[in-house]
Amino acid sequence: MDLDALYQDIILDHYKNPHGKGLREEFEAEVHHVNPTCGDEITLRVHIEDGRVADVSYDSQGCSISQASASVLYELVHGKPVDEAMAIHAKFQELMQGKGQVEPDEDVLEDGIAFAGVAKFPARVKCALLSWMAWKDATVQSIGQTGAAGGNQEEKA
Amino acid sequence: MDLDALYQDIILDHYKNPHGKGLREEFEAEVHHVNPTCGDEITLRVHIEDGRVADVSYDSQGCSISQASASVLYELVHGKPVDEAMAIHAKFQELMQGKGQVEPDEDVLEDGIAFAGVAKFPARVKCALLSWMAWKDATVQSIGQTGAAGGNQEEKA
Amino acid sequence: MTAALSLPGLLSDLAVIRQDFPILERTLAGDRPLVYLDSANTSQKPQVVIDTMVDHLERHNANIARAMHQLGAEATEAFEAGRDKVAAFLGAPSRDEVIFTKNASEALNLVANVLAWKGPFQVGEGDDVVITEMEHHSNIVPWQLLSQRTGASLKWFGLTDGGELDLSNIDELITERTKVVAFTWVSNMLGTINPVAELTRRAHAVGALVVVDASQAAPQLPIDLSAMVPEERPDFVVFTGHKVVGPTGIGVLWGRGDLLEQLPPFLGGGEMIATVTMEKSTYAGIPHRFEAGTPPIVEAVGLGAAVEYLGHIGLDRIHAHEQAITAYALEGLQTIKGLTVMGPLDATQRGGAISFELEGVHPHDIAQVLDSRGVAVRAGHHCAKPAHQRFGVQASTRMSSYLYTTPAEIDALVEGLEYTRSYFKLG
Amino acid sequence: MTAALSLPGLLSDLAVIRQDFPILERTLAGDRPLVYLDSANTSQKPQVVIDTMVDHLERHNANIARAMHQLGAEATEAFEAGRDKVAAFLGAPSRDEVIFTKNASEALNLVANVLAWKGPFQVGEGDDVVITEMEHHSNIVPWQLLSQRTGASLKWFGLTDGGELDLSNIDELITERTKVVAFTWVSNMLGTINPVAELTRRAHAVGALVVVDASQAAPQLPIDLSAMVPEERPDFVVFTGHKVVGPTGIGVLWGRGDLLEQLPPFLGGGEMIATVTMEKSTYAGIPHRFEAGTPPIVEAVGLGAAVEYLGHIGLDRIHAHEQAITAYALEGLQTIKGLTVMGPLDATQRGGAISFELEGVHPHDIAQVLDSRGVAVRAGHHCAKPAHQRFGVQASTRMSSYLYTTPAEIDALVEGLEYTRSYFKLG
Ligand SMILES: Cc1ncc(COP(=O)(O)O)c(C=O)c1O
């Protein structure tokens, strides 16, 4: 197994210095997701304003992959229109579930491309997706609350 | 498999002409036993008088082995002192559970020795023992009711 | 009678298929070849199922889900592939609707048990549960326990003299009070095939849940849940691994996903939780929610290989084979003096289990004589006492075929029955 | 560190024993030999267990009890011999007290579930059930469900900082209100061995039933129920097949015969009945009363071979081996900077599962790096979330040895952990 494919420097950097971490006060929805298999946990809040992801704040516990993934999530979606953020979500999920066969699009996923290696480790895919699933859940809830357009509610996981 | 060892003529005779069959009115205890595996059933009544097995009456449904065994039971125990009948019971049970290794005592078991072959067919041992177990159960109950001595109550199955 | 090797519908590659089953080469006491006609009780196992299990145990054994090492990943993948194969076998709308239990009985009990507890489908006083007189005990006792414990009433479909469900009073049986209708797809005693679509439609019309025991159907009828219209698709379908050439120790509950999600948990423990604290626990999503503890891992791997094996041969072809053998058997049996077949007499309308009586000889004695000739059948109540009672008998003899059964084996049965008659000196 | 092949207590025939386990010859990705240190999760299987199962499937497969043909008799005998062997393994006072379940979790749920129903031991409002903070989820959730469903209160023994049960408030916990005391014999996370005799005596003094989860004890401690004085003998003892070198799909509930006879049924169906009518059913005697449906037949055959295999080697010798390996591992682990072992540090007072933390690296990441070197350990909560919470951690890494573990494998673990530290650039 090629460890370095999994633990890319970008991932270890995000792990050591997570972006956007901490729970902030402005939010419409808060969710708590766990990975029952290993116990990784995340509490995540989403604040939507004018159809944009104004903030994603979170508190999480888990391995380097799950922590780095939350940090990358924050970087990729905060400030983006909800639609665009959902599209990024879809791309990231596709990459993760592609068993290492999907070529990541750096323009869309930026630092997220470092997770291409994770897709080859089936047991770790859930770690990488934990925060992303929580984000989608909270975003759909936020949109429901604020009545803001643009969210694809039917897609709710 | 030696069928003739199982279906001795004595057994087939008792099967065709069962002795003592039918439920009679004088009794202290009635029991109903089933073989859950195959559904063979017996309703059996015991009448104890003066420390003797005055009557054993029964109604039963089942295979040749179980029917013949009830008939032989009737022949062997009715009219005998309870103690002696219990000893016969013990001998018969020993024979049945002996996997074909126990030499039957004709003086005690009379026609019952024909069941020596049954002991070699593990699936049929339960058939042969059904009525005997029912008899013991009913006898112990009868003794409890009549307060008659001689029964070995602690041995209750 | 002579072996009719060219019966229409017979598996063309029967001789090759038989070679897949090592046990069929066994000789029994007295050097008799085995004639196994007890497949409705349990089926024999092809080499590929055994080998797949051995390979798993020798090379990939580990606990699943929780283990993140290489063996753990391999074991998890093999186990979940078993689920995928079962889902494909049933045509399940979603793989997550396939829950592994220990056998069909546990699957039926699971449903009956969780309906006793608080939730949107809780059964209670004033509610009816409807079953039928031809059920296997495993689809009777769980519902008796449920009604005793909740105060619900248990109602029964009766049987016609021909061994079909008596639907004449269906309007009295299936009413607004009905919460559950549970019935067998194919009877393990009478062979009857029940009208699943019709019964399900009627039950759904009053809002009842439908539980179908497919223990005898899954081995021999093609099942495609996705192809059923929702009104006619049962809510729960159950079968057991060991009757579909898989191992013991595993059964399957398929359930409608949205229902399963709403049911309270059955067994609690590892694997079925989301989180556990001293104050309270939350539960995982389906299917894991209903799979407490270490699941039957090597059994799921074996079952996957088993249903794949059946799929390769083709359920349509297996069904045709069963029908051909059943027709041939019904014909042969009826040549025997004093023999009465119970249940439908038209092979195209029934499954492959044939129960019968032979006047003057008790079923155990029949089975014993047949066994002395290597012919294995079942004698007794076949876990269907109420159905036996319905027909006024306490026990019967049952032959049941499967994809490896040959016409010559049916001949051996028929000859064995003739011999039984002569052994017991019947005129 | 160098492999200390001559540790006192080590199995003298360790090299030969390892040859019994085919999986130990596997090489993993990157041509690494397998170093399997996840035996508390599931154990590997010796060839004799696999071969016995194969022989059963290839030559003796049939359903049991109900089948009276030759194969049926052989299968029944093999299955019931499995029960005899398990009874001998536990020193059970009677073989009929040995009930086969699908795993340890089902066995624990069985007891918790039947206590909810009417009967002499029914648990209800005002009653207490007492468990401990170190239980596996499978010995927590069933009792949470029981208390939620009956209104009973769930009480917990806490833990000391050293990972022992905190018995200081035992008088407040075990009172006349206590109906059940359930606890693990050996912790699967901390390795702690609990005082079974003392706790049982205390619980019996107030008339409570005692349920002992021996899932981690059975693999490594000699158990002799007959040798225990009745006051100190638990009422129920549970373990699971796959952790004692047996197959998945089977677990064991041993219970005091007179208690089992009085408990209401758990699952209903075939095999567990005496008679079934439409009006009511009556139930078979033990053990069958609690074994609804086709039991795990080939699994019982395999489990019989497994416990016999352990018996031949000798549980005393296996226990000594585990202690030797555990002592060696505790020593090696403590040489690693930033590593903290959770639970007792004296190998003679604990079982062979060792959970630890390594400062600066998450358990998953540790397990991943170790896995890249062929070393299989478990990372996560090990189905013991409350115990993790007690120690303020969310996850830990666990190594667990068994009779096939060598000191060299412990060396590989320790080296792997050093490598992990350097890989994650810890100073
Ligand atoms: C202490 C303990 N109890 C119960 C269990 C549950 O065993 P199973 O998963 O086989 O039901 C385990 C193992 O996972 C365990 O370690």
Ligand SMILES: Cc1ncc(COP(=O)(O)O)c(C=O)c1O
């Ligand atoms: C119709 C039917 N239902 C249920 C069962 C129970 O299956 P199992 O014994 O595997 O639980 C059987 C077989 O015994 C059956 O034939």
